[in-house]
Amino acid sequence: MNKAAILAVSAVIGVSIGLYFGLRTGETPSLPTQDFSEVEALRTGDMLKLQFGLDRGSDVVFTHEDGTDLALSAFEGQYVLLNFWATWCAPCRKEMPHLSELQDEFGDELEVVTVATGLNQRPAMERFFADIGVDNLPLHTDANSALARDFGVVGLPVTLILNPEGHEIARLIGDADWASDSAKEILQTLVGPS
Template sequence: MGRTFWGGTFGVRQVRKLVVLLYTAFLIGANPAVADVSALREGDMKKLVLLGEPVAVPEAVLLDAEDGEHALADYKGKWVVLNFWATWCAPCRREMPSLQGLQAAMPGIAVVPVATGRNAVEGIRRFFKDAGVTTLPILRDPQSKLAHSMGVMGLPVTVILNPEGQEVARLIGDADWNSDSAKAVLGALVAGQ
């Protein structure tokens, strides 16, 4: 069932898109630094939503392949590209090599892929091998606690964290993170600290 706005009927999805567009336009107009970064967004990076103000990220325990515990706080002081993914996710398979390419191209940032939900370590290793990923860490959020607390509803989702560990941008869906546009956006964010 749709809602009537300005003489037209809109479904829930159209209303959400309208709210996102208006919110993004407001943020860009209110924050000149965001406007500068917004001008660099091309291709897949057009899906990147830049926040007007940084948002705190909840603490969470992530597990590595040997069940060692890690925290996002381990990355404080660095820009972080936090990617939520799963072994069963086809768009994640397309996206993961570009995340590795981004890490190689911009070693000053931390690319942190987090396998969300039920992902067996062997399945993650096989996924990485099939995708040609050799340099990114294996980190898991087996009960999706971090994903749920950050409002991740589908996969993949990539969140950009500033050096204070706060969310400053989010992209829903897969993207080419090794593209010139992605590197330009991240470079501008880093430079604008």
């Protein structure tokens, strides 16, 4: 490999690491105080990728599907499954129907919040949902990826579980079957009895 290629690869790795660790907005993450051992024991299949960890939130504003400003504080008091996706993301296309099914099953106990990050045109987003038969999830956007960067998202899809205080308590990188028995058991254990 020549010197220019090595420098280019090093730069990409450096930027990725910087995005993941360095672009937090002055907030120092702390370890969660909740014990997740009971929930972690329920992980099977795709849910083995679900990692419990940093207890952090974000006050970055993104765009509601109606064009108004929105922040995660709007969901305070309930658990949120926050999914970052894009119209060009093939794994997102596979995962989104599972998120839709999850929203139907959990109703008011859990809010599935889907946010298209990066440049995603509204007509393409609508076609994406129509093609996969999803009509119950929001078409929120994060056009400049500020919310995604604040949460250290460097690839898609990424799904975070936020507690009722709006803090991330778990993260799954990549697509997953969120309609699986394991996913539903984990989420039901977190949100408690209905």
